Amino acid sequence: MVKWDVIVVGAGAAGCLAAECTARKGLKTLIIERKPMERIGQKTCGDAVGIHHFKRLNLDTPKGEELADIMEGIMVHSPDDQTVFKIASKEYSGFVVDRREFGQRLLRYALDRGAELYDSSNVRDVVVTDDAVKLKYRRNGKLEEVTTSVVIDASGMNGIVRKKLASLIGVSPTAHISDLEICYREIVKVKEPIPDKFGHIYLNQELSPGGYIWIFNHGENVINVGLGIQMSKKINPKEIYDKFIIKKFDILKNREVIHGGGGVVAVRRPFEYLAWNRVMFAGDAAYTVNPIHGGGIGSSMLSGRLSGETAVEAFEKEDFSINTLWSYPIKYMKEYGSKQVGLDIFRLFLQTCTNDELNHGMRQKLIKEEDVLRASLTGEVKLNITDKATRVLRGLGHLKLLLKLGRTAKYMKEAKKLCANFPKDPSRLHSWLSELNKLYVEYKSNL
Ligand SMILES: Cc1cc2nc3c(=O)[nH]c(=O)nc-3n(C[C@H](O)[C@H](O)[C@H](O)COP(=O)(O)OP(=O)(O)OC[C@H]3O[C@@H](n4cnc5c(N)ncnc54)[C@H](O)[C@@H]3O)c2cc1C
Incomplete structure (x- = not known):
């Protein structure tokens, strides 16, 4: 043989x-x-890839048939649609590809x-x-x-x-069920495309608990739209899509479905x-x-x-x-x-937030738009807790959110420190993992 x-x-x-x-x-x-x-x-995928990956790996960027669309950045919408974080920079531009x-x-x-x-x-x-x-x-x-x-x-x-x-x-x-997102996604033909070149992400703990809804342009009058839900919630994303998502977005009226399908993604540390x-x-x-x-x-x-x-x-x-x-x-x-470990801690925080907390947190810009970008690139978060924001949130009874966020930033920092000491020798992995698990247990019990 x-x-x-x-x-x-x-x-x-x-x-x-x-x-x-x-x-x-x-x-x-x-x-x-x-x-x-x-x-x-x-x-079945959102099909979006950042330009920085191509640079890092010295690969040609998508062109011709392979390039469905370009993405200048991301807009994150609060659950009440009152606040939009526009996250755009050279690092955050990218491509929507034909998979x-x-x-x-x-x-x-x-x-x-x-x-x-x-x-x-x-x-x-x-x-x-x-x-x-x-x-x-x-x-x-x-x-x-x-x-x-x-x-x-x-x-x-x-x-x-x-x-x-x-x-x-x-x-x-396998990964733990609470670290998995179950998704449903469609590629659809629409009358009008999204009027900008941004990928749109909608946070909504009622429609997509523990996940989000996305809409990306995918070529001429074609869009890629879908949602992910934390699997442990035991909700079928296709049912939510059919019942609510289609109605939420005017752009989806009279859509022509080119492809619909599901998938699972693990959102956790490596x-x-x-x-x-x-x-x-x-x-x-x-x-x-x-x-x-x-x-x-x-x-x-x-x-x-x-x-x-x-x-x-x-x-x-x-x-x-x-x-x-x-x-x-x-x-x-x-x-x-x-970075994944730091962001995993932030993910756990986001998944515990209510729509109300997300609305107020975004409105008060507890994390600035530019720092959202920085956090996603480094795994560390910089808070912007001003006196005014503290007063407003206290008045609204959301002081707990500030405490939760403060703790999250602290644990993200500690996780980063621990990761800087990732064992050079596999025989030390077991004790390193015990420390990491201890940090997770402590953080979760404080959330
Ligand atoms: C709904 C959804 C939306 C997503 N959106 C995005 C996005 O917008 N941007 C982004 O960057 N990522 C996105 N992702 C994640 C992304 O798709 C994956 O992280 C990425 O494709 C993983 O690549 P991979 O090569 O590890 O695995 P895969 O692409 O899954 O490739 C694994 C391959 O292994 C083969 N295989 C499996 N089992 C066997 C076996 N027993 N024997 C032989 N072959 C086998 C499969 O057929 C497959 O070809 C999304 C994922 C989902 C589910």
């Missing part, structure tokens, strides 16, 4: 960038993907570098031994086996390798074990989505690239143990994961 150097499970944004990286360095790379090749990239076209480009990168693709092949089992990883996959009804030195799990939320190895690693196979012996986890399989806005295309590509680079280093050292692969979690935590 052929032994591959690297097998990447899943040909999404994370998997393609990982495979492109290892194949470019001459490693014998196989991608196993359950979809047929022509459907790779297709996904299939974009995904096919990323796939081409990997294949052009020499990676091989087994499409329509569903990975069913994974076994790690001292000298190899064995994967079983089903294709055309037949169960086949392949062997590799290193496997990168880029199988998205499904996280097939994560699930199969969870008990060996000693972690939960997976505890981004690396294990002979195994790395990237993209949604490693929970790399930004916990505040749910965007994960950019961070999936980043984690794919970093895990691919680490696989190359492991081959140079001829060592595939967790000790060598640990440089991947270190790099990811430094570049993106630490």
Whole structure:
């Protein structure tokens, strides 16, 4: 049986960038993907990606068929629609992409570098031994086996390798239900597009508790509209969409549905074990989505690239143990994961706010628009609690909101400090995780 150097499970944004990286360095790379090749990239998504991700990864920005629209920034609307935060800067501009076209480009990168693709092949089992990883996959009804030195799990939320190895690693196979968002999204043809080039986000704890509603332009008279709801609320987003969202926005009257579909996204800190012996986890399989806005295309590509680079280093050292692969979690935590931890704490705060609190908090600008942007880029929040805001909120009986927000900022800072000490050695991870969990428990009990 052929032994591959690297097998990447899943040909999404994370998997393609990982495979492109290892194949470019001459490693014998196989991608196993359950979809047929022509459907790779297709996904129910908001389709928005920030320009900074392309810059960081040195990738061409979307053009032609791949570019559905441009986005100059984001407007966040309060539940009562009285306050709008306009968040715009060079870093926050971006693109709305045609997911299939974009995904096919990323796939081409990997294949052009020499990676091989087994499409329509569903990975069913994974076994790690001292000298190899064995994967079983089903294709055309037949169960086949392949062997590799290193496997990168880029199988998205499904996280097939994560699930199969969870008990060996000693972690939960799936994210907690309260850290998941269940979404419904449509691509629709409309009479008039949104009159500006901003992505619009609507906070509303009654319609989309623990999540938000989004509307983005997606090309000429086409929009991408959807909502996410914290899964633990046990509410069907499609029902809310049909009953309320269509009526809330005039733009959706007489819409023509091009595509409707659902999806789940994990909004949390990264997976505890981004690396294990002979195994790395990237993209949604490693929970790399930004916990505040749910965007994960950019961070999936980043984690794919970093895990691919680490696989190359492991081959140079001829060592595939967790000790060598640990440089991947270190790099990811430094570049993106630490910010995710801070934003995860902020996400927990937002999910406890009532519509009233969100309305007043935004109206009083307890966080300034420019600091919302800063927070989403750094994971740290700067408060703007003026005497006037304190007086107004006290008068309205919302002093608790100020206290909650103050505590949140403090815990975000502490989390950042803790992440700066992310263990250089995997043997210290257990005690580091205990400290992080303690911080979460303490914060949640104070919320
Ligand atoms: C409704 C919704 C809206 C979103 N909006 C945005 C947005 O606007 N902007 C943004 O940046 N992010 C958004 N996201 C998140 C974003 O889509 C993901 O973070 C990103 O696509 C993850 O990329 P990935 O490569 O990790 O996983 P995926 O794109 O999910 O790719 C995983 C691949 O693995 C394959 N696979 C799965 N299981 C197996 C198996 N057993 N064997 C073989 N192959 C397998 C799948 O077929 C798939 O091709 C949204 C998500 C949802 C659900």
